[in-house]
Amino acid sequence: MTELMALIRTRRSVRAYADRPVERDKLEALAEAVRLAPSACNSQPWRVVFVDEPELRAAVARATCTGAVNFNRFALGAPAFAVLVLEAPRLTAALGGLLKRRDFPLLDVGIASAQFCLRAAELGLGTCMIGWFDERRVKKLLGIPGHKRVALLVSVGYPATDAPTRDKDRKPLDETRSYNRY
Numbered sequence: 001m002t003e004l005m006a007l008i009r010t011r012r013s014v015r016a017y018a019d020r021p022v023e024r025d026k027l028e029a030l031a032e033a034v035r036l037a038p039s040a041c042n043s044q045p046w047r048v049v050f051v052d053e054p055e056l057r058a059a060v061a062r063a064t065c066t067g068a069v070n071f072n073r074f075a076l077g078a079p080a081f082a083v084l085v086l087e088a089p090r091l092t093a094a095l096g097g098l099l100k101r102r103d104f105p106l107l108d109v110g111i112a113s114a115q116f117c118l119r120a121a122e123l124g125l126g127t128c129m130i131g132w133f134d135e136r137r138v139k140k141l142l143g144i145p146g147h148k149r150v151a152l153l154v155s156v157g158y159p160a161t162d163a164p165t166r167d168k169d170r171k172p173l174d175e176t177r178s179y180n181r182y
């Protein structure tokens, strides 16, 4: 198996973290994996805001488990977050997206996030993408301008336990691919 395929196979959402900070040079390596991601018209419509200051981090974690939602309570134990902010795309990507009704920036950030998580796995870090959060609260906490959107949060930390060895819970290949016809 290639190293890439091994990473793809073993990367999982990690929701339990060791009580250990994530070094800034590791966070820089993750930022670099995002920076090099492909994007429509090479727009690069993202900015990563890392949150590792303890009080701020706790406040961001609380913003992921608001209201009746408690499935993100694990975030309270995450030593760091990456907050992926959507930046304005290049005009060509914006126009193309309008004409073709495609949300290119969101696709771009999705790809960048995947690179982020795979690079994290390579560095021995665990991540979990978090799509459920109080966007307004996160923006206020981090000084993100009101008109911008936060696409995704990713929790980051050293895993508390070894990765499970069982297969991933996925649809069978036959349900997810075909050739030449839908």
Ligand SMILES: Cc1cc2nc3c(=O)[nH]c(=O)nc-3n(C[C@H](O)[C@H](O)[C@H](O)COP(=O)(O)O)c2cc1C
Binding pocket: 011, 012, 013, 014, 071, 072, 128, 129, 130, 131, 132, 152, 168
């Ligand atoms: C866009 C997106 C949003 C997600 N939001 C959450 C979330 O809010 N809370 C959570 O615990 N997991 C979240 N996940 C993680 C998924 O539940 C997880 O990727 C999926 O169950 C597959 O498991 P795996 O990552 O371990 O392979 C999110 C994943 C993606 C891609």
